[in-house]
Amino acid sequence: MNSNQKKLITNPLGKNNPITVQVLGICSCLAVTAQLKPAVVMALSVTVVVALSNLIISLMRKSIPPRIRIIVQLVVVSALVILVNQVLMAFVYDVSKQLSVYVGLIITNCIVMGRLEAFAMTNRPWDSFLDGLGNGLGYGIILVILGFVRELFGRGTLWGYPLFEKLGLYNIGYENNGFIIMAPMALILVGIIIWIQRSHNKELQENK
Amino acid sequence: MKNFSNRYMLLYSLGLAAVVALLLTLVATGLKSRQQANVRNEKMQQLLATIGVKCERDGVEPVYRQYFKQELNLARDGNKPLTIYLYEKDGQNGYVIPTTGNGLWGKVYANVALADDLNTITGITFSHDSETPGLGAEITSDAFCKQFVGKKILDDQGTVVSVAVLKHADPSDPHQVDAISGGTMTSNGVSAMLIDQLSRYQDYITSQRKEAHNDMPESF
Numbered sequence: 001m002n003s004n005q006k007k008l009i010t011n012p013l014g015k016n017n018p019i020t021v022q023v024l025g026i027c028s029c030l031a032v033t034a035q036l037k038p039a040v041v042m043a044l045s046v047t048v049v050v051a052l053s054n055l056i057i058s059l060m061r062k063s064i065p066p067r068i069r070i071i072v073q074l075v076v077v078s079a080l081v082i083l084v085n086q087v088l089m090a091f092v093y094d095v096s097k098q099l100s101v102y103v104g105l106i107i108t109n110c111i112v113m114g115r116l117e118a119f120a121m122t123n124r125p126w127d128s129f130l131d132g133l134g135n136g137l138g139y140g141i142i143l144v145i146l147g148f149v150r151e152l153f154g155r156g157t158l159w160g161y162p163l164f165e166k167l168g169l170y171n172i173g174y175e176n177n178g179f180i181i182m183a184p185m186a187l188i189l190v191g192i193i194i195w196i197q198r199s200h201n202k203e204l205q206e207n208k
Numbered sequence: 209m210k211n212f213s214n215r216y217m218l219l220y221s222l223g224l225a226a227v228v229a230l231l232l233t234l235v236a237t238g239l240k241s242r243q244q245a246n247v248r249n250e251k252m253q254q255l256l257a258t259i260g261v262k263c264e265r266d267g268v269e270p271v272y273r274q275y276f277k278q279e280l281n282l283a284r285d286g287n288k289p290l291t292i293y294l295y296e297k298d299g300q301n302g303y304v305i306p307t308t309g310n311g312l313w314g315k316v317y318a319n320v321a322l323a324d325d326l327n328t329i330t331g332i333t334f335s336h337d338s339e340t341p342g343l344g345a346e347i348t349s350d351a352f353c354k355q356f357v358g359k360k361i362l363d364d365q366g367t368v369v370s371v372a373v374l375k376h377a378d379p380s381d382p383h384q385v386d387a388i389s390g391g392t393m394t395s396n397g398v399s400a401m402l403i404d405q406l407s408r409y410q411d412y413i414t415s416q417r418k419e420a421h422n423d424m425p426e427s428f
Contacts, residue, residue, distance in 0.1 A: 031340060032342075033342075034340070034342025034343055034390075035342040038342065063220070064220075065212035065216060065217045065220060066212075067212070067217065068217055068220070068221060071221065072220075072221070072224060075224055075225070075228055076228075079228045079231065079232060082232055083231075083232070083235060086232075086235050086236060086239050086243075087235075087239070089239070089243045089246070090239040090242040090243050090246070091242075093243075093246040093250065093265075097335075101313065101314070101337075101338040150342075151342070178389045178390065181342060181343065181389070181390050182390055
């Protein structure tokens with residue numbers, strides 16, 4: 001793996017993050033992050049789908065007629081998502097129930113189509129696979145941060161473990177913040193993450 | 209950029225569709241029996257959980273047979289099925305009523321376990337198709353289900369009044385439990401499901417309770 005290929009993975013984690021910089025995939029990141037566990041499973045599923053669809057589209061890229069490329073991409077992504085969902089239902093039934101409708105909605109996640117259009121159509125398979133992996137992880141890291149903060153302060157638990165109760169915080173008058181588990185608060189948290197990231201990274205700031 | 213003919217595009221899309229369709233069909237049929245077994249076993253597992261028996265999904269069937277004695281369909285011809293499960297646990301008889309209703313995004317389900325008097329709830333389990341994880345999907349949590357234990361579904365006259373899922377419910381009221389915060393629509397759906405579905409068993413409940421009453425000795 002040369003330095004360019006390493007960048008394919010590290011860039012989406014930081015200064016080219018799909019959520020905080022490209023502002024893609026916001027809808028699902030608000031919906032599944034009320035708790036840590038579904039956030040992690042969703043992050044993994046999206047990573048698998050982006051990496052594999054990038055790989056497949058990149059392998060097919062020279063044979064795809066440009067005028068029908070979006071449809072072809074959509075067919076490949078849908079097939080992969082259905083495949084993932086069927087396998088989850090057969091082998092890890094509980095996880096598939098936990099994610100319920102959101103697995104199907106990976107098809108409509110802008111990050112998947114975005115990477116196919118922007119990268120896989122013009123790059124080699126291995127690079128495309130790494131790019132998909134990086135973007136999936138970049139999406140995932142934000143999901144995990146959101147899930148962590150929202151579950152901890154919204155319901156006082158982590159991965160279902162009643163942390164705040166065990167620490168005795170309720171006895172000294174602490175109360176869970178119900179607003180944090182609502183979708184609007186997730187959007188505000190994303191905004192705060194973007195703010196912090198931009199104030200640390202001058203490259204991301206627009207010129208006045 | 210290469211130029212592709214219409215003929216190529218047509219054949220390309222047909223070919224792609226055929227390959228994908230074949231692949232998905234193979235996978236779906238190949239995994240079908242496994243998936244169905246999962247669903248069936250989960251149903252048994254849930255019925256067992258409703259009466260407080262924890263059990264691994266593999267090997268659930270013999271355990272199920274041990275507790276559940278009978279499955280009655282009370283529906284008259286042409287009506288929707290009206291199933292009630294009869295179980296025996298620790299020498300006590302009881303009933304489990306399966307219910308289906310609408311949540312916010314899709315169907316919600318509950319199994320209501322009733323004591324021998326067909327009135328007191330001894331356990332309840334919920335499941336759902338597509339409620340939001342962390343919000344509406346919390347109906348499956350222990351904390352929510354536990355509230356139902358000991359609640360009554362009948363009023364003093366023996367009419368089904370069910371248990372309502374409310375904001376700021378009074379815990380001492382036998383017909384109220386607290387709703388899920390952030391899951392108001394799902395909670396309302398659960399509330400509506402319970403009253404709608406349990407009411408369908410009114411005739412059976414009335415006749416069974418009458419029978420039990422007549423069996424009691426005169427001097428009682």
